[in-house]
Amino acid sequence: MEELLFRGYVGTPLLLFTLWEGVLCGIIGARYGVLPSTLVHGGAIFALPSGLL
Numbered sequence: 001m002e003e004l005l006f007r008g009y010v011g012t013p014l015l016l017f018t019l020w021e022g023v024l025c026g027i028i029g030a031r032y033g034v035l036p037s038t039l040v041h042g043g044a045i046f047a048l049p050s051g052l053l
Helices: 002-007 011-032 034-050
Strands: none
């Protein structure tokens, strides 16, 4: 697994997803509060391993 991460096969898409999810959670958290931001964060974490994205 570490070999895949260091070669960029998994690392780059995962970092881009984390960046995008963090920006969205930050914007939602600033506008609507912590609870909606938490729900978006949990939904994103659910969607990634389930194969929805």
